[in-house]
Amino acid sequence: MRTRRDLLSGLATVGTAALAGCSGGDFSPGSDGDTEWPAPACDAAATSYAPDASAPRTPPTERWRAPVGPATGRPVVADDVVAVPSAEGVTGLDLRTGDELWQHGESTYGVCVHDGTAYATLRGEPGTVALSLETGEEEWHVPNEAPFGAAPLIGPAGDRVFAGDTSGRVRAYDPRDGTELWRFEAFTGVYSLAARQDSLFVGTTGGEAYQLHAPGTEVNPLWRRKLPGTVRALAVDGDAVYASTFGGGVFRLVAGAATGRTMWHAAGAATATESIVAARGSILSADGQRATSVAVGDGHTKWSRQFDTSSPASAPAAAGDTLYVGVGGALRALALDGGIGVEGLSFGGERWSYEATVSATAVADAAVVATCDELEGEPAVVVLE
Numbered sequence: 001m002r003t004r005r006d007l008l009s010g011l012a013t014v015g016t017a018a019l020a021g022c023s024g025g026d027f028s029p030g031s032d033g034d035t036e037w038p039a040p041a042c043d044a045a046a047t048s049y050a051p052d053a054s055a056p057r058t059p060p061t062e063r064w065r066a067p068v069g070p071a072t073g074r075p076v077v078a079d080d081v082v083a084v085p086s087a088e089g090v091t092g093l094d095l096r097t098g099d100e101l102w103q104h105g106e107s108t109y110g111v112c113v114h115d116g117t118a119y120a121t122l123r124g125e126p127g128t129v130a131l132s133l134e135t136g137e138e139e140w141h142v143p144n145e146a147p148f149g150a151a152p153l154i155g156p157a158g159d160r161v162f163a164g165d166t167s168g169r170v171r172a173y174d175p176r177d178g179t180e181l182w183r184f185e186a187f188t189g190v191y192s193l194a195a196r197q198d199s200l201f202v203g204t205t206g207g208e209a210y211q212l213h214a215p216g217t218e219v220n221p222l223w224r225r226k227l228p229g230t231v232r233a234l235a236v237d238g239d240a241v242y243a244s245t246f247g248g249g250v251f252r253l254v255a256g257a258a259t260g261r262t263m264w265h266a267a268g269a270a271t272a273t274e275s276i277v278a279a280r281g282s283i284l285s286a287d288g289q290r291a292t293s294v295a296v297g298d299g300h301t302k303w304s305r306q307f308d309t310s311s312p313a314s315a316p317a318a319a320g321d322t323l324y325v326g327v328g329g330a331l332r333a334l335a336l337d338g339g340i341g342v343e344g345l346s347f348g349g350e351r352w353s354y355e356a357t358v359s360a361t362a363v364a365d366a367a368v369v370a371t372c373d374e375l376e377g378e379p380a381v382v383v384l385e
Helices: 004-013 016-022
Strands: 062-067 076-078 081-086 089-094 100-104 108-114 117-122 127-132 138-143 161-164 169-173 180-185 190-196 199-204 208-213 220-226 231-237 240-245 249-254 262-266 277-279 282-286 290-295 301-306 317-319 322-327 330-335 340-342 345-347 350-355 357-364 367-375 378-384
Touching: 076 108, 076 357, 081 378, 089 108, 089 117, 127 161, 161 190, 169 199, 190 231, 199 231, 208 231, 208 240, 231 277, 249 282, 277 317, 282 322, 317 357, 322 357, 322 367, 330 357, 330 367
Parallel strands: none
Antiparallel strands: 062 378, 076 081, 081 089, 081 108, 089 100, 108 117, 117 127, 127 138, 161 169, 169 180, 190 199, 199 208, 208 220, 231 240, 240 249, 249 262, 277 282, 282 290, 290 301, 317 322, 322 330, 330 350, 340 345, 357 367, 367 378
16 A cells, blocks of 8 residues: 555656646636726626636735724725725725725625725615715615615626615615615525526525516516525526535526526535635535535536634635635635645645635735734735735
8 A cells, every 4th residue: 555655756756737637627827917806706696706817826915904894794896996894884995005095984784896886785774875986975875674684786787786685675776876676575584696697596594596587677586496504605607506505515506487406416515605606617615624616517526625724714706726715814825626636635725825814805906805804913904916
């Protein structure tokens, strides 16, 4: 029987091409240094993946750090502004310098950006608000009867703002003035949202997944599917929607009229924290113990990486060939293909780590933007490049 030392010695002489079959996918580093991250999960489809974005693959340096109240949602980036939702409100920071540009001082659940406007769901007195991304001034404010359980989402065409609350109400607003276009009543509280073309996908605390058809001012449910546990994250890719449930793994459901049926169920996938990553044939998720990658075709596990500590994981983000996730007191950059492996051993899976207690990440402007619950003793935002 070969020993671990034998295997390590053998790897020194085996070419990378010979080991490529053990990797988890065909990924390339991004080269676009001028990308944005305008929604909590990057885009309307909630993929949490910017395939062409340049981002640090080797140990990074700090561009800047800025103290911000404890983040309550993911940072978003557009028009050279980082918008951070926190218990103290929404803060707009200069992407280049970290200088504070403005603050809207009302506790906020989450924020997204489109065409020079930031849309936020408020915690203290529930409501949805539109803010100028340049100045932070209110453009409109619509009150709500119940608190929110999900950040707002801009539709793919930019003509609707979706918001869902803890009572199960889903609303679509006109982004120009906040006029309510339609509403839908789910059975339990809304936890996750994703959109494609004229469809909105809704995940609830009670474990329901919905596809709603809403091309204009009317909404029609196409299907409802009961899943085992809160639908913690959704992502849409083509004719499929991927749902990550609490303790129940990841499901691939067929989108379209009268469907919602299960194509596969990856029961062993990590439980998602706010989002899953849909990246070129792979669905990735991370929890406090491990990160996993499953194949979109049949749900088989491509790779699974155990962390050396157990603690809550941040919402992950991915760019090019790298996954960024905060866990165990560090922001970790992991290879999307899992690294090179043979006979149960994996090498090159973790590219670098940065010490901080990270709650969420985004990738923009050739850098990683991370909200930190603690960075040298205080909550802060840091940009690493």
